[in-house]
Amino acid sequence: MILQIFAVKDRQVDAFLQPFFSPTTGSALRSIMEVLNDPQHTFAKHAADYVLHHLGSFDDAIGVISAFALADPIVNLSDLMKPEIKN
Numbered sequence: 001m002i003l004q005i006f007a008v009k010d011r012q013v014d015a016f017l018q019p020f021f022s023p024t025t026g027s028a029l030r031s032i033m034e035v036l037n038d039p040q041h042t043f044a045k046h047a048a049d050y051v052l053h054h055l056g057s058f059d060d061a062i063g064v065i066s067a068f069a070l071a072d073p074i075v076n077l078s079d080l081m082k083p084e085i086k087n
Contacts, residue, residue: 004028005055007071012049016071019055025074028052033080047078 003021006028010017022028032052036044043050052074056067 001060003058003060005058005065005067006074007053007055008032008043008077009051009053009071009073010049011051012046016053021058025054028054029075029080032077036077036081043077044081047081048076050077051075052077 001023003023004025005019005021006025007016007019009015020028020031022031029052032043035041036047038044053071054068054074055071056065058065
């Protein structure tokens with residue numbers, strides 16, 4: 001199976017958090033949105049500081065990682081928040 005590699009970048013510290021794997025961009029977005037529903041999570045508290053990026057893919061059948069030359073920004077986390085919990 002080909003899994004996509006994603007990471008959230010913290011714009012305040014100008015660094016990426018630990019990457020995670022997801023089958024599709026849609027499933028990665030769903031995972032991030034679940035975290036944003038927790039008002040105690042750092043992403044929810046400071047959503048405007050974080051951007052989800054697509055880094056490449058991983059083929060788990062042969063163990064090969066294919067990375068993009070540059071991380072591809074997908075969405076600002078603040079754009080995924082429900083209006084009633086936005087910062």
